[in-house]
Amino acid sequence: MSADGWMVESLSHGEIFFASPTLQQRSHGTKGAVCAYEPVSADGVRRLFDRARAAGIARPVLFGLVPFDTTRHASFTIPVQLQLAPVPQRGGAVVAPAGRRPAVVARQPVPAPEIYGDMVRKALDLYEEGDVRKIVLSRAMDVELDAPIAYADVLRDLLRRNAQGYTFAVPAWSDGVAGAQPAASMVGASPELLVRREGDRVFINPLAGSIPRVADPEEDQARREGLAVSEKDLREHGYVVSDIVRILREHCEELDVPQGPSVIGTDALWHLSTFIAGRLKSPDLSALGLACALHPTPAICGFPTAQAFAHIQDLEPFDREYFAGLVGWQREDGDGEWALTLRCARYDGDRRLRLYAGAGTVAGSDPESEIRETAMKMETFMRAIA
Template sequence: MSASLREPTATPLASPGAATALLDAYSPGTGRFIASPHRTLLGSGTAADVPHDTRPLTWRVRALLDARRQAGALAPVVMGSVPFAPDAPHSLVSPHSVQWAPPLREDPLIALPAPLPEGVTAWQVREVPAPERYGQAVAEAVMRMRSGEFTKVVLARTLELTSPDEPDLPAMLSRLARRDPVGYTFAVPSGPGRTLIGASPELLVARKGGRLTANPLGGSAPRSTDLAEDVRRAAALLESPKDLHEHAVVVDAVREALAPFCICLEVPERPTLVRTAAMWHLSTTVTGELADPGVTSLELASALHPTPAVCGTPTDVARAVIAESEPFERGPYTGMVGWQDADGDGEWVVTIRCAEAEGRSLRLFAGAGVVAVSTPEAETAETGAKFRTFLDAVGASL
C-alpha cells in the first residue's frame, strides 16, 4: 500500500462562502468538482485509480475504498464518471484529498455574477450531425416505432466548438454553477487530456444509510424569457399526452429496477415540474427503504443505468438504434457522474447538459426522447434549447 493511501482525505468546510471557495479553487487536470443540492465536493490529486479489469465495477470500487480505509485514510471517496457504453472505460479515482462544504444554493456568494471566460473572442461551431440529418434520423426512428420494433429511443446530436485559445474551464464551471445553483454541477477528468464539465438537472440515485432517492426526468419544454409565455409552457407540459407518456415510461423503468432492492418504494402517481435556466422538465421523486443496507449507491446506480430517459425501450434495441443513428461516440455523455464513500453512501447523476473539453475544443451534447408521436422539427428544437445551458456558459451561440 502506497504512503499516499495513509493520509487523511476529508476536510469539512462550513463557514459562509465555503461552497463558492471550493468552486473558485477548482483546477482542471488534478481537480474533481461535484456540487449537488445537498453538498459541495472538491477532490484533489489521485491516491488510487479504480482498476480496469473484468471484475464488476461495483466490486472494484468497494474493494478500493475498503483498502483505503484500512490503510488509515479518513473518509475516502471515489469520484468521477461512468460512460454510456457498457464496454467503454470509466474515469473513477479515489482523490488524494477531498474537501466538503454545504450546497452552493445555501452560499450567499453564489448570487454574484461570474464573468465570461477571458481570452475567447470567437467560437467556430460545427453541428454533428447537421439538423437536417438529425431530423431524418428522428423520422426513421418514428417509422420503426410505428411498425412495432420498439417504443422509445433517445437520439442525440453534438456541437463541436473550436476557439483560438484553450477555453477557461474554471470560468465555465463557475458560470454553470451560478446559473443553476440548485442543480448538479460537475467537472472531472474523463480521459488523458480531457475534462467532462456540465450542469445536470437529473439525479439518477442517491443513497444515505438505508434510504435511497431517485429523481427521473422525462418530457421537456424550453423556457421563455416572457413570464406569461413561460407559465403557459409549463402548464402545457403538465398536460401534454406525449410528454406524460414519455415520463411514465421512465418512471416505470426506475420502479422496476429499484423495487428488488427495497422493503418499500414510494412513487407519486403524477409528476411535478422542475426548472433549469433553459428548460422545464417533468419530474418524479422516488424514495425507498433498502432491504439490505449494505447495497451501495453505485450498485443502485448501475441497476438503473441507462434509464429510458437517456437510452430508450427496450434497452438493447434502443442501444442498437443509437449506434446506427448517431455519427459519434457518446463517451461519458448519458453515462453517470458522482461519488461514493466507504460506507456506500453517494450521489450519481445522469451526465447530460455537458461538454467534453480537449485542448482548444469543446464537444457539446444534447438529446431528445423520440416516441411514435414525435416530429423531427420538435425534437430538433428541443436539442437546440438544451444546448443553451452550455452555450451561455461559454459565450457562444448557435
Template structure:
C-alpha cells in the same frame, strides 16, 4: 473535480489514486477496486457528514463499448454541508493540511467558435425520422437520440470559468467536473444516504420563453401532453423496476410535477425507497439503473442497440453516471446531461431528446438546441 448543488458539495484537487476501466464490467471492476481501498484505509473523520472522510468521484461511459470510465480518489477535498465546512487530505502516508489560498479568477475562452459535431442539424433530423419509422412500426416504444456540438477557442480553456457560471445560474442542478467531463445535470440518477434511496426522473421537456405568464401556460400544456406523459411514464417505470430488488419498500408518485429551470421545463418524478440492510452501494445502484429509459429508451436493450446503429456518434461518458461515493457506500450519482468534454482549447457539447412515435424531427431539433444552452452560455464571455 467538482460536485456542487446550491452551494453545497465538494471541490477537490490532486489524485491520490484512480481506477480506469471500460467495457461491460466497468461498474463491477470499479466497485471491487473501491471496496479493496476502503478495506485497508485508515480514516479519521471528525465531521461525519455526507462527503467528509474518504471519498471518490467517478464518471462512467454510456455504452459498454467503446468508452472509458474512471473512479478517482482526490488528494485534497474542500466540502460544505449547511453551515459546516471541512478539509480532507488523502494519501499513502501522514500528510499536512494544505494551505488554502485565493487563486486568480479564471479568464473566459478566447475567440470561441461553434461548429456541428458528428451530424449537422438536417442530418440529425433525418436520424430522428428514421427512428420514428421504427417506432411507428411497433419495434419499440421510445428511443433517446443525442447530438453534439464542437466549440474551439484560441487557447486552452480554464474549466473553472464554465463551472462557476453553471453553479450560479443553475443552482437547482448538480454541477460537476470529473476527469474533463463537466456540466450541470438536473437529473439525480440515485442517492443513497443512511438507508434511504432516492432517484429523480426527468422525461418530457418544453422550452421556456422568458415570459413568466406564458411559461406558466406552457407548463400546464406540458403537464397535459399525452406524448410527454407517455415518455415520462416509460422513464419512471424503468427506474422503479430497477430499484425494486434493492429496496424493502418504495414510493412512486402517480403523477409528475413540472420542474422549472432557467432554459427549459421538465416533467419530473422523485422515486424513493428504503434500502435492504445489506444493500448495494450507490455505485452498484447506479449500475443497476443505467441506462434508464430517460437516456436509452424502452425496451432499453432494443433502444440502446438502435442508438448504436443510427445515432452516428460515440457518446463517451455523456448520459452515463457521474458523482461521488464514501467509504460506507453512500453518495450521489447524477446522469451526465447538459454536459461537455473539455480537452485543452476544444469542448464537445452534448444534448439528447426522447423520441416516441408522435415525435416531430424539427421540434426535437429545437429541443436539443435548448438543451445546449446551459453549457454553451457558460462558455461565453462575461
C-alpha cells in the same frame, strides 16, 4: 474559499468539483490520486478503496464517470485532498469572472441538424413497425476556442443558473492512467439525479418530457401548464417511471412513488419530474450498485431498453462515451450520489470541447421540435463557456 462561498477558485484541469443542491466537494491537486480506467464493477470499486487506504487516504471518496455503454471503461478517481462544504445561499454576491472569456473559433455539429431530423424520422418509422416505443436520440457539437477555459468562471456560471442541479468537473482517464493529466474532463450541470443513497434510504428523480422556456412570463407559464397535460410527454415520461419502478421493486422493500409527475424548471427548460423514495432491502447495495442496476433508464436510452440501445448504436453517428452515463461520488460505506451525465461537454484541457444533447422521441414526436430542444440544451451550456 472565495467570497461567494463556492470552492471553485483556481481549479485546474484534472481536479474534481461536484456540487449537489446541498453539498459541494472539490479536490486539491492531482498528485497521488488513486485512479482506475476499467469497466465498472463492485469488486473494482472495493479494490480502489483498498488502494486508497493503503496509500494513507484517511476518508476516501470515490468520484467517477460511468459510460453510457457500461461494457466500456469507466474513469474513477479517489483524490488525496478533498474539501467539503455546504453550498452557499444562492442569489448572494457573485464574484465577477477574472479575465476575458474565450471566443469560439469554430463550431461543427455532429451530425448536421437536418441529419438529426432524419434520425428522428427514422425513429418514427420504427414506432410504426412496433418493436420499440421510445428512443432517446442525441447529437454533438465540436467547438474550438481561442484560449483554454477558466474552470472557476465556467462552474460559477453553471452553478448560478442550475441551483437544483448537479454541477461537475470530473476527469476521464485513458489507458495507462496514473499520469497527472487526464485525457479529458467531463464538465456540466445535470438536472437529473439517478440515485442518492443515505444509509438504507434511496432517492431517485427521473426527468423526461421537456419544453424550452421563454422570456415572456405569460407564455413561459402557458408552456409549463401545457407540458403538465401533454399526452405525448406524459407517455414519454411514463416509460421511464414504470421501468425504474419495476427495477426498484427488486431492490427496495418500501417505495414511495407519486401518482403523477410534477413540472420542474431549469433556467432553460421545463421538465416532467417524478421524485421517488425507497428503502433498500440489502445494505450491501451501494449507490453506484443501484445506479448501475437502473442504467440505462428510458430517460437516456429508450423503451424497451435493449431494442432502443441497438437503434441508438445504429442511428447516432458518433460515440456517446461518457455522455448519458453516470457522474457522481460514493463513500466506502456505499452512500453517495450519481447523476446522469447530461448538459455537459468533454473538454480536452486546452481549446477543444465536444458538447452533447439528446431528446426522447416517441410516436407523435416532431423532428423540428427535437432539433430545437437539443439546440437549446447545448446553447445553455455554451453560455457558460464563451
